[in-house]
Amino acid sequence: MHMADALLSPAVGATFWAGTLATIAYCSKKLKENLDEKSIPLMGVLGAFIFAAQMINFTIPATGSSGHLGGGMILAIILGPHAAFLVMASVLTVQSLFFADGGLLALGCNIWNLGIYPCFIAYPLIYKPLTRNNPGNGRILFASLLSSGIGLQMGAFSVVIETLLSGKSELPFGTFLLLMQPIHLGIGIVEGIVTAGVIGYVRTVRPELFESVPSSRPLAAGISPKNVLVTFVILAAITGGALSWFASTFPDGLEWSIEKVYGKAELPEKDGIVSVLKRVQEKIAFLPDYAFKKSENEIKQEGAAPSWPGVDMGTSLSGILGALIVIGVIMIIGVGIRAVRRNKS
Amino acid sequence: MTFDKEYFNIGYLDRLSYRDTVIHRLDSRAKVIATTIFIITVISYPKYEVISLVPFFIFPVLLITLSDTPFKFVLKKILVVSPFAVFIGIFNPLFDTRTVTLAHNALISAGWISLLSIMMKFALTISAAILLVATTSFPGVCNALQRLGIPAPFTSQLFFLYRYIFVLMEEAMRIVRARDLRSFGNRGTGIKVFARLIGILLVRTFERAERIYEAMLSRGFGGNMPSMRQFRFTISDAVFVFLTMAFFFALRFYNITEMIGRLIQGITV
Amino acid sequence: MSHHLVVFDSVFFCYPDGTEAIKGVSFRITHGESVGIVGANGAGKSTLLMHMNGYLIPMKGSVIIGDLYLDKKTRQEIRKKVGVVFQNPDDQLFMPTVFDDVAFGPLNLGMSEEKVRERVDEVLKTVGCLSLKDKPPHHLSAGQKSAVAIASVIAMRPDILVMDEPASNLDPRSRRQLINLLREFEHTKVIASHDLDMILDVCKRCIVIKEGRVVADGPADRILSDRVQLEENNLELPLSLQRL
Numbered sequence: 001m002h003m004a005d006a007l008l009s010p011a012v013g014a015t016f017w018a019g020t021l022a023t024i025a026y027c028s029k030k031l032k033e034n035l036d037e038k039s040i041p042l043m044g045v046l047g048a049f050i051f052a053a054q055m056i057n058f059t060i061p062a063t064g065s066s067g068h069l070g071g072g073m074i075l076a077i078i079l080g081p082h083a084a085f086l087v088m089a090s091v092l093t094v095q096s097l098f099f100a101d102g103g104l105l106a107l108g109c110n111i112w113n114l115g116i117y118p119c120f121i122a123y124p125l126i127y128k129p130l131t132r133n134n135p136g137n138g139r140i141l142f143a144s145l146l147s148s149g150i151g152l153q154m155g156a157f158s159v160v161i162e163t164l165l166s167g168k169s170e171l172p173f174g175t176f177l178l179l180m181q182p183i184h185l186g187i188g189i190v191e192g193i194v195t196a197g198v199i200g201y202v203r204t205v206r207p208e209l210f211e212s213v214p215s216s217r218p219l220a221a222g223i224s225p226k227n228v229l230v231t232f233v234i235l236a237a238i239t240g241g242a243l244s245w246f247a248s249t250f251p252d253g254l255e256w257s258i259e260k261v262y263g264k265a266e267l268p269e270k271d272g273i274v275s276v277l278k279r280v281q282e283k284i285a286f287l288p289d290y291a292f293k294k295s296e297n298e299i300k301q302e303g304a305a306p307s308w309p310g311v312d313m314g315t316s317l318s319g320i321l322g323a324l325i326v327i328g329v330i331m332i333i334g335v336g337i338r339a340v341r342r343n344k345s
Numbered sequence: 346m347t348f349d350k351e352y353f354n355i356g357y358l359d360r361l362s363y364r365d366t367v368i369h370r371l372d373s374r375a376k377v378i379a380t381t382i383f384i385i386t387v388i389s390y391p392k393y394e395v396i397s398l399v400p401f402f403i404f405p406v407l408l409i410t411l412s413d414t415p416f417k418f419v420l421k422k423i424l425v426v427s428p429f430a431v432f433i434g435i436f437n438p439l440f441d442t443r444t445v446t447l448a449h450n451a452l453i454s455a456g457w458i459s460l461l462s463i464m465m466k467f468a469l470t471i472s473a474a475i476l477l478v479a480t481t482s483f484p485g486v487c488n489a490l491q492r493l494g495i496p497a498p499f500t501s502q503l504f505f506l507y508r509y510i511f512v513l514m515e516e517a518m519r520i521v522r523a524r525d526l527r528s529f530g531n532r533g534t535g536i537k538v539f540a541r542l543i544g545i546l547l548v549r550t551f552e553r554a555e556r557i558y559e560a561m562l563s564r565g566f567g568g569n570m571p572s573m574r575q576f577r578f579t580i581s582d583a584v585f586v587f588l589t590m591a592f593f594f595a596l597r598f599y600n601i602t603e604m605i606g607r608l609i610q611g612i613t614v
Numbered sequence: 615m616s617h618h619l620v621v622f623d624s625v626f627f628c629y630p631d632g633t634e635a636i637k638g639v640s641f642r643i644t645h646g647e648s649v650g651i652v653g654a655n656g657a658g659k660s661t662l663l664m665h666m667n668g669y670l671i672p673m674k675g676s677v678i679i680g681d682l683y684l685d686k687k688t689r690q691e692i693r694k695k696v697g698v699v700f701q702n703p704d705d706q707l708f709m710p711t712v713f714d715d716v717a718f719g720p721l722n723l724g725m726s727e728e729k730v731r732e733r734v735d736e737v738l739k740t741v742g743c744l745s746l747k748d749k750p751p752h753h754l755s756a757g758q759k760s761a762v763a764i765a766s767v768i769a770m771r772p773d774i775l776v777m778d779e780p781a782s783n784l785d786p787r788s789r790r791q792l793i794n795l796l797r798e799f800e801h802t803k804v805i806a807s808h809d810l811d812m813i814l815d816v817c818k819r820c821i822v823i824k825e826g827r828v829v830a831d832g833p834a835d836r837i838l839s840d841r842v843q844l845e846e847n848n849l850e851l852p853l854s855l856q857r858l
Contacts, residue, residue, distance in 0.1 A: 004430035005470035006463045010389045021495075028496035037568040041561060041708065042554040044505020049550040051510050052517035055348050058539035069543065090502045094510065097478045097486065098355050100426045103470040104477070105384050168392045168463060169433050170440035170456060176433075190536065197540025198547060206548055208630070319396035322606025326399045330406050337410040363749065484710035484750065504710045511752040512704050556705040563667045563698040564770060565722030567690075573717060573727050 002095075003110050003159055005103030009166035016162065017108030023116065024089055027082040039083060046075060047087045051094060058194075070187075072118030073148050073195045077127065081119040088115040109162050113155040122151035137200050144199065145192030152191065156184035348521050352514050358422075358475070359511075361414055362482035368412035373481045373489035375582035379589040380477045386593040387469045392459045396602045398466065404589070405472040412480045419479075423471050434463035483507045491572065501570040509553075517546055618645035618773045618802050619680060620666065626674035627661055635661035637826040638675065643819075648803040650813030650834055653823035654848035659778070659806040660701075662823065666776045666804065667696045680773065694723065697772030697801075701779040703759035707751040712743070712762050715751065719770040737765040741795060757788025764795070775801040781809050810852040814838050822847055 005013070031039075050071035071091070075084035089111045095101045102110050130143035160176045163169050171179070362369075368376075383404055390398060409416055438456035445455055478486065484507060491500040520542055528538070558566075595601070620643040627636040635658045643649050651659050664670040665677050668689025677684040679692045700706045709715035713734055720730045738744040741761040751759060760780060767775065780796070781789045789812070796803065796816045807813055813820060813834060820837040822830040824847055830837050838844070841851050850856075 002429055004433075004467060005384060005388060005474075006430045006467035007433055008388055010385050013385075013388065024499050025496050028498040031498050035568060037566070038554075038558050040501065040568075040570065041505060041557040042551070043502055044708075045509050045513070045550050045554045045557065047502065047506035048509035048513040049546060051506070052513040053543050053546060055351050055514065056517060056521055056539065056542065057348070058536055074547075086499050086502050087506075089499065090506045093503060094483070094506055096474060097483060098358055099351075100422055100471045100474045102429070103384065103467075104380065104474045105388055105470065163433060168459070170437040170459065171433065172440065175436075193536055194540050194543065197537065198543045201541055201544030202547055205544070206551065318606030318610050319600075319603045320606070321609055322602035322604065323396050323399040325605050325609065326602050327402070330400075330403050333403065334406040334410050334416075337407075341410070341413065359750075360753070363753070482750075484714075487710070504714075505708065508708055508710050508751065553705060556700065556702065557708050559664070559669050560698075560700050560706045560708065561718075562669060563693055563696070564719035564766065565690075565693060566718075567722060571718060571721035573714075573721065573730065 002102040003106040003113065003162055005105045007163050007166055007168050008106055008109070009168065010105070012162050012166045013105040013108060016112050017105070020089070020108045020111045020115075023085060023112075023120075027085050030082040031086070039079070043079060043083050043087050046078065047090045047094075050075065050087070050091050054091075069194055070114065070118075070148075070152070070191050072114055072151060073122065073127065073144060073191065074198055076119045076123035077144075077195070077199055081123055084123070085115050085119040088119065109158070113158045113162075117154040117158075118147070118151040121154065122147035126150060137196070140199055141193070141196040144195040145189060148192035148195055149185065149188035152184045152188035153181060156180040348518055352518055355514075356511070357418070358479055359483070361418075361479045362485070364413065366412045366480075368408055368480045371480075371585055372578045372582040373485035374492060374578060375586045376477060376481050377486060377489040377493065378586050380473050382590055382593055383473050384470050386597050387466055387473075389597065390462070390466070392462055393455065395458060395462050395465060397596070397600045398462065398469065399602050400596050401469055401593075404593075405469065405476055408476045408480060409472075412476070414476065414479050419472050419475055422475050423468050426471055430463060430467045434460045434467075437463070497570065497572070501572075504570075512553075513546075513550065516549060520546060619643070619678065620774060620802065620804065621678040622662075622665070622675070623678070624675040625662075625665060625672040625677060627665070627670060627672055629661075635826055636665075636672075639823070639826070639828055640675075641821060641828060641831060643802060643804065646800060646802055647819060648817040649805070650810075650817035650820040651804060651806040651823060652808070652810060652813060652820060652838075652847070652849060657823045657847070658826040659823055661826075663698065663776055663778050663804070663806055666774070667698045668692050694770065695772055696774045696776055697767035697770055699760075699763050699767050699775070699777040699780055701782060703756070703763040704751070706763040707759060707766065710750055711747075712738070712749050712751060712754070713747045715762065716766045716769050719766060723770060733769055737769045738762075740768070741765045742791075755788070756783045757785065757791065760784060760788070760792060761795070764792075768799075768801075773802060774804065775799060776804045778806050779808070780805065781807065781812050808849070810838055810844075810849060811854050814852050814854065 050069070053069045053071060056069070072084070072088050075087050078084070079087065092101075092107060092111050092114060096104060096107045096110070127143045127147040130146070131140060135143070157177075157180070160173070160180050163171070163176065164173060169176075383401070387398065387401055405419070408414070409419060437460045438454055441454065441456035441459060443455045444452045445458065481489070484504065487500050487503045487507070490503070491497065524538065524542060622639050622641050624638045624640050625636055626634075626638055628634045639658075639662060651662065653659050661670065665672060665684070666679065668684050671684060671686065671689070680695050682688045682692055682695075684692055707715045709718055716734045716737060717730050720733050725733065734747070735744060738747060741764055743758060743761050743765060746754060746758060746762065751762065754762065760783075764777075764780070781792055784792060789809075793812055793815050796805075803816070805813060805817060817834045820830075820832065820834040821828055822837060822843065829847070830840075830843060838852050839855050844850055
């Protein structure tokens with residue numbers, strides 16, 4: 001479910017990073033404003049808790065396969081949305097660095113997908129209203145099933161959207177959707193059961209924890225559903241606006257690509273050093289025109305849509321040849337440095 | 346992967362990051378910036394690009410060798426890591442069946458080319474991310490983020506998380522071992538037991554947070570996490586950032602691989 | 615030197631769940647004294663220690679540290695005078711590197727960065743851990759952790775050093791090093807522990823707590839050789855005295 005760098009275009013990656021960073025800044029500000037200083041260590045250790053808990057496997061009933069915990073809902077229930085979002089973001093950051101889950105550019109998307117929906121939609125709009133007034137275990141189970149399920153569905157949908165907007169995958173929208181949503185329905189149910197089980201257990205063993213934690217205090221949890229919705233509409237508008245701006249400025253998603261340069265450059269079929277140098281010259285001369293070309297693209301968006309490289313026989317052959325040489329050189333450099341260093345030490 | 350394996354894997358990566366090499370000594374901000382630019386450059390290539398991606402492997406290779414990071418470790422990490430990109434990419438050959446002439450009579454479907462491109466980007470970006478930690482250490486990365494303008498509540502959260510990951514993983518590992526020693530087959534590893542385990546871990550986590558808070562208070566904690574500037578951005582850091590940037594941009598705008606290929610063709614023909 | 619004084623005057627404390635942890639404890643510790651606090655599990659040792667830096671406030675009676683009565687207003691000030699080393703160094707060392715951790719207290723005291731650096735080097739040298747400065751705490755051995763935990767507390771230059779089971783989880787050699795270290799300190803020391811040999815080595819005076827009350831208070835060698843009284847408190851003679 002983790003989005004990966006390799007499937008992203010810079011525009012989509014950057015847009016979601018922007019959204020994620022804005023939310024981090026917003027939550028940090030909120031926390032600073034009504035800080036319970038006790039929650040600083042609590043948040044930190046809870047992050048480590050989620051991290052550790054995610055590493056524990058369990059058997060999913062009737063399937064024999066194993067699952068693990070996401071944790072967004074548990075965090076939101078314990079800490080309230082703002083703190084929970086920061087904790088979730090930190091957990092995903094550590095994962096992307098230590099497990100390389102997804103990669104660093106995709107981290108923005110992953111924090112968005114796994115943080116925003118449980119913390120700012122599923123918890124305040126679904127779980128919280130359903131569990132008012134000292135609910136029983138059945139109520140908690142229902143609420144966490146519903147909120148985990150919806151949170152994960154939205155996350156999975158986001159993954160589909162991000163992938164499609166990036167245009168690196170050939171999967172048609174419908175197929176992709178059919179692939180992602182049912183899987184995450186299953187994951188959501190498991191997540192809901194675990195969340196309810198954990199919350200229920202802690203409520204019976206240490207009921208006072210839920211009285212002292214920030215989420216039960218009005219300030220931290222005092223987000224009205226209306227505010228959340230309004231914020232979301234605004235965020236969606238900004239995101240959409242940014243995306244369409246990118247899309248119109250750079251027709252193939254910031255890929256101000258070399259193949260476009262090729263297309264115009266009309267590669268000479270002649271080979272040889274002279275022609276290479278000539279091409280270099282052409283390209284250097286070409287770059288100043290770039291801004292002009294961009295606006296041209298804007299006008300005829302249609303024409304730039306399929307990013308099919310100028311694969312003709314000449315280029316691909318020399319390309320493969322060049323690639324082999326580059327690989328060879330890189331290997332020699334690597335082995336060479338290693339050998340020199342070994343001799344030194 | 347089993348819990349123990351993952352735990353020791355992280356521990357290993359963490360230990361790698363505290364060594365002392367040319368790369369480790371660079372300022373953390375320099376490495377964060379260079380890595381970011383690297384990833385964005387690699388990702389900015391269109392989906393059928395394979396050839397021009399090849400020279401970018403010099404970046405991870407140089408980092409690996411200059412920082413004495415075991416090559417096998419990075420390779421293993423790349424292979425093990427989340428299969429999502431592969432899972433999605435594998436559909437490209439199915440849906441994109443237009444054929445391209447590769448050379449003379451060799452035909453290949455475009456989907457395979459874009460899959461290969463995804464895999465290469467995958468290897469490049471993932472190795473860059475792993476090498477960033479392996480050569481900078483996690484607190485180093487956090488320090489860089491803090492000084493690059495990420496809000497303090499979030500970075501102090503990262504510091505705390507990092508500090509207690511290992512402590513809590515050990516605690517979780519003890520609980521898991523106790524479970525696994527007393528459960529047979531799938532019995533005892535089900536969802537009910539799991540929820541209970543997590544619950545126990547959570548309660549212990551709360552108690553630990555209490556004790557930490559107490560320890561913080563007794564050392565004068567008043568709501569703000571103090572921080573200190575510890576690293577300096579030196580000329581060599583600036584040079585490193587500048588060179589890598591220049592190199593990536595050169596690669597991005599000139600198809601160096603192809604040029605070399607043509608050069609060789611020109612010589613041999 | 616009255617400002618290094620610790621006075622408990624019929625202190626009473628009850629937890630929210632109704633456990634009466636301390637029921638009228640009184641004692642007086644003067645400047646430079648080293649006092650061991652011993653007693654069975656659950657006798658109230660930890661609760662007692664938590665009063666010394668104002669984490670808990672007595673419900674009845676009073677605590678005087680130096681020249682301050684402990685209450686909500688003075689506890690910040692009292693925390694500067696009393697350094698507490700907690701039982702589990704993993705809870706005590708909460709910063710990502712040894713340096714950050716030792717610097718945490720001095721920075722909170724408002725010292726300049728220059729001074730903090732000096733202070734960190736100085737105290738790490740004192741506990742023999744200067745080479746560990748840039749390591750993260752989870753790379754340290756248990757002995758190193760407890761040494762750094764002590765460093766992080768003495769970096770604030772407290773007048774009074776309070777420790778809860780400082781030697782638990784240490785191998786014999788690390789424990790010996792810790793004891794030697796503690797003997798060098800001239801602070802007023804209060805150490806709660808089940809390790810009676812260590813108390814005997816480090817402390818001149820010993821207080822026995824039972825069910826929230828002081829049942830014995832006097833020279834350590836006398837109290838720790840009283841087999842009957844020790845066994846009444848789930849304790850036994852220190853090994854070094856058993857051989858005699």
